[in-house]
Amino acid sequence: MSLETVVEDIRDEARARAEDIKADAEEKADAIIAEAEQDAEEIRAEREAEVESTIEQEREQRISSAKLEAKQARLEARRTVLGDVRESVESAVADIDGDQREELTRELLAAAVDEFDDDATLDVYGQPEDEELIESLLEELNHDGSYAGEYDCLGGVVVESEGSRIRVNNTFDSILEDVWEQNLGTISDKLFDQ
Incomplete structure (x- = not known):
């Protein structure tokens, strides 16, 4: 075997080894990318759920607050009407x-x-x-x-x-x-x- 043949065999072996390392690296990179994409999708889904939950909580709070304000306004209106009726009755009693x-x-x-x-x-x-x-x-x-x-x-x-x-x-x-x-x-x- 000649030196050239040995060199060529070493080169072929190195190329094959390089191809194996490259294929292995690409496989690992694909796995890392897939895992990162999956993590990103999970994080995005969690964030969407959190945002939806926050929006729902704020909506419920606003509805509750609006209902409370409406109830207070009704009660105040009733107090005013009852006060007016009371004054009217007092006036009628005073006029006896x-x-x-x-x-x-x-x-x-x-x-x-x-x-x-x-x-x-x-x-x-x-x-x-x-x-x-x-x-x-x-x-x-x-x-x-x-x-x-x-x-x-x-x-x-x-x-x-x-x-x-x-x-x-x-x-x-x-x-x-x-x-x-x-x-x-x-x-x-x-x-x-x-």
């Missing part, structure tokens, strides 16, 4: 006059007087416009008491005694407050058709 005012004041004063001993000296408070009415009703009830001064109310009386610590508030305001609180649900249902 004549025989009806006298009868209501009589009943409220009599009920308050019944809370005290018969010999108690009573101080009766009410609207200044009702002073004469209160004094005449005290005489009618034959009870020792007098109009003691002004009380800021729609009508009715506040009665107290020097000898006891009892104070009876039988004003139109206190009666209205009790009736209002007891019937607020019914009033609301009728106003808002529930």
Whole structure:
């Protein structure tokens, strides 16, 4: 064998070896690229899912927030309407006059007087416009008491005694407050058709 043949065999062997290394490297590179593409696809899918989830959460939060705002606006509107109705009722109660005012004041004063001993000296408070009415009703009830001064109310009386610590508030305001609180649900249902 000649030197040239040996060299040629070595070259062929080197070429074959180089081809094997190149094929092996290409195979490894293809595997790495495929794995990287698969990882990239998984990361893209995860990110898409995260973005979708974030969008859905934000949408739900906005819907919830809008519903809460709408509910608060409805409640505020209802409070306003109920406030207007209450003012209207108070105005109507304040405008009660004549025989009806006298009868209501009589009943409220009599009920308050019944809370005290018969010999108690009573101080009766009410609207200044009702002073004469209160004094005449005290005489009618034959009870020792007098109009003691002004009380800021729609009508009715506040009665107290020097000898006891009892104070009876039988004003139109206190009666209205009790009736209002007891019937607020019914009033609301009728106003808002529930």
